[in-house]
Amino acid sequence: MFREMRRKKQILSNEEVTKILEKSTSGVLAVIGDDDYPYAVPVSYVYYDSKIYFHGAKSGHKLDAIKKNAKVSFCIIDKDDIVKEEYTTYFRSVIAFGKAYVVEDEKEIMESIEKLSIKYYPEDSEENRNKAIEREKRALCMVRIDIEHVTGKEAIELVKMKK
Template sequence: MFREMRRKKQILSEKECVEILEKGTAGVLALLGDNDYPYAVPISYVYYNSKLFFHGAKSGHKIDAIKKCSKASFCVIDQDHIVPEEYTTYFRSVIAFGKIHIMEDETEMKNAIERLAVKYYPTDTETNRNTAINREWKPLCMIELDIEHLSGKEAIELAKTKQ
């Protein structure tokens, strides 16, 4: 169903892919947009239990695209070190593929937004976090991407350092 990576020596393990998703702070969500043009939007996220969670407004291009087609991909770049003298970059990145939907269960939404809040402000108090969440609850839309396939790749120069 999903393509095999051509450059096998550069494949990241599932563990490495998950580590990148756990530490990353933003990525690019790719959806099928208006008139079937790809719609790719930079967005913050949290990874938990083979799923990615996003938040946003209840209307707009992203929401329309999700309602139109449940297939999505999400890319996180972990490293992109430019090496001018080699005319290349030493990169490391992950792409997640899966089904995306707008969350409706309030308990699940609350758990997802709390995980997102803790990721971006881990030292905040529970009281402050709950106040912020409650203030934005009514206009909040939570989105879940259930990962079906995870693919990670790094520059051959980085792969060689592991051997």
């Protein structure tokens, strides 16, 4: 169903892909938008339990597209170093494919909001975090991407540097 990567030497291991998903702070969500035009939008997210969670408004282009067609891709650029003299970049990236769903379960909503909050403000007190979550949770919508396929790739120059 999903294409095999052509440049096999450049494939990242599952461990490397997981590290990138866990540490990165933003990615680009791609959906099938209005009139079947691609719509790609940057989002902040958290990755846990092999799923990607992000929040957004309760209405808008992104949510309309997800409700119309749950199939999405999510791209993270982990490294993008320009090497002018070589006319190239030393890159590392991850692309996840899956289905996105609006989270309806209250327990899952609260858990994903808390994980997202801790990721972006880990030194905050639990009391302050809980106040912020309580204040904001009614206005936001949590979305979960159930990953069906994920790949990671890096520039051949980075592969060679590892050896």
